[in-house]
Amino acid sequence: MSTGPASVSGGARWRSWRIVSMRSEGSSAWLLAPAALLLAVCFVAPILVVFRWSFFADGPTLEFYREIFGSTLYRTILARTLVFSLVAAVLSVVIGYPAAYFLATRPVRTRMNWLAVVLLPLWVSSLIRTYSWLILLGREGPANMALMALGLTDQPIQFLYGRGIVYAAMVQVLLPMAVTIMYAGMLSIEQTFIKAARILGASPAYAFRKVFLPLSASGITNALVICFVLSLGFFITPNLLGGPREAMISNMIDRAVNESLEWNLAAALGVVLLLVGIAVAGILAFAIRLLTSPGRMPR
């Protein structure tokens, strides 16, 4: 048809679009302002205060760090916190990955229903969920009652106050998070990638290993790091379900703040937790990338 006028108007449209995009490029930074302000006041500033407290008593000092690293108790609890968090995060990711895969490969129509099921537990606060473990698994709770009624045991089983129940409760809290994070990452993987790998000669397992897994690696890393960092801060769960022998670093911070009123020590514990958390998260991210890379192929 009339190619002349169409190309002119097309060119004009293109130019005006470019002007709009250039303008918005420079001036859209204000969109960040509310979040940046909130973070600066409520996050960065307190952290700086905590850093300061951990290094200053009457003058600059390292005594609080010396106290932490010189004490077997703190070293043990720090190590335990790391192990708990790492194991809980890995368990959440390992258990959550197949579920996320299932969700991501559903047809769009049914996907949302499945996602709602996964997110359902988040409607109940983790405090209530933790207490419900206490009720469920207590000496006279329904679990023990049922087992005794069935004659499987003649004495109540000690479910609570141990490492196992802490892991179970932590994973239970973390799992919806792990699933949704990995699911979101998997949505960007086109289903035809697997088809392409298959027709090129790959078995389902090979296609998964070389194509799907590497492409879902960033989701795994995100889930792992977020679950790990969240775990570091858990303290209701170990406190209520694990008992004093399974205390985590957050419980020690809680005690230093609320009971012994050693705020500088609490600050130093907080700083150690933060730095160790960042370091481990970095190592995890690197390890995942290494583990899931498609391997060396000719350039």
Add this chain to the structure above:
Amino acid sequence: MAGGGDAAGATDRRWGLENGSRHRGNALTGARILFSSIRKVYRRDVALSSFSLAIEAGEFVTLLGPSGSGKTTALNILAGFTAASGGTLGVDGKSILDLPPEKREIGMVFQGYSLFPHMTVAQNVAFPLALRRVAKSEIARRVGEALEMVRLGSFGARMPNELSGGQRQRVAFARAVVFRPRVLLMDEPLGALDLKLREAMQLEIKRYHAELGCTVIFVTHDQGEALALSDRIAVMTDGEIAQVGTPAEIYDRPDSQYVAEFVGRINVFPGQRRPGNRIEIPDLGLTAALPDTVAGAAAETVNMCVRPEDVEIVGPADASGMLACDATVEEAYFLGDTVSYSVALAAGRRITVEHQRRASTPIMPAGSRLRLGIRMSSAHYFPAV
């Protein structure tokens, strides 16, 4: 993959790879493919009902049809992504319906290219070779060759997201043929490209086909693409083949009004069968002799169909032997080499007339009166449904 080494060895021998030379011309021959009564039924609807098609070795066959016509289903059954509900499917006489996709040795170019985004161009192209346990040096050589063929020799280290649409398309092609499959499937491979690039890629695809000699099954809804590329076209509708033939057969001798309307454009004149094998066409205000080949009952409604380029603009005197009619131009669409006129016939029907033009040909403005002539031989007759 168990037996991968053997398969690679067999593949290499088949193509005579030992000499390390390029395989041009028809040194590589495609496979024969035979669909017999292939059906695919989903819970509620029939995607493919008794699809039968014999494809010769090295042939370029296009499945042409609107979406939902079953063309992609047929392709997916051949690739092994969809299980057939019935029928048989043979490649070189051997049934492949029980084989998983990875054992079928079929190349495929996907609509969205499906290049693996975490691998370089070279790694993408090497993927099928690494699976077949081809030696490292051999992989490097063949990847280089394949990229050379699609004119992307220096792009091996790029990531797919650093390429333009046309380049991705060509990488997808290189990856699909690098393991020298004897059958290549292409599912709307040019759909995402703009017009100019699409035309250039059509030429490229013709060239690849000539060089590789493999059997190509091409799926598209674009009739222009189908006409330009194919040895034969299978026009599909509602899970069935409406007509199979060369592009010229499909365009010049459509079997049905559906094919006539889907491939190219066509004007439809409803008519009534009259005694003596004649047809009365009220729109033209005349009665004409029906060809003997158009059989049917008396008084039945028969449509006369004429392509826009077969409606000629004639002088008052030289319409002898033609069906002639007066008309008024309503709108003229200038297309460069042709002008497409929307004209109103005296009886009121609006039809399209395509008129070849040169620089000196004037364009008739709206309101111009003209006389149209249709050669009897260029009319198609179909019983009205």
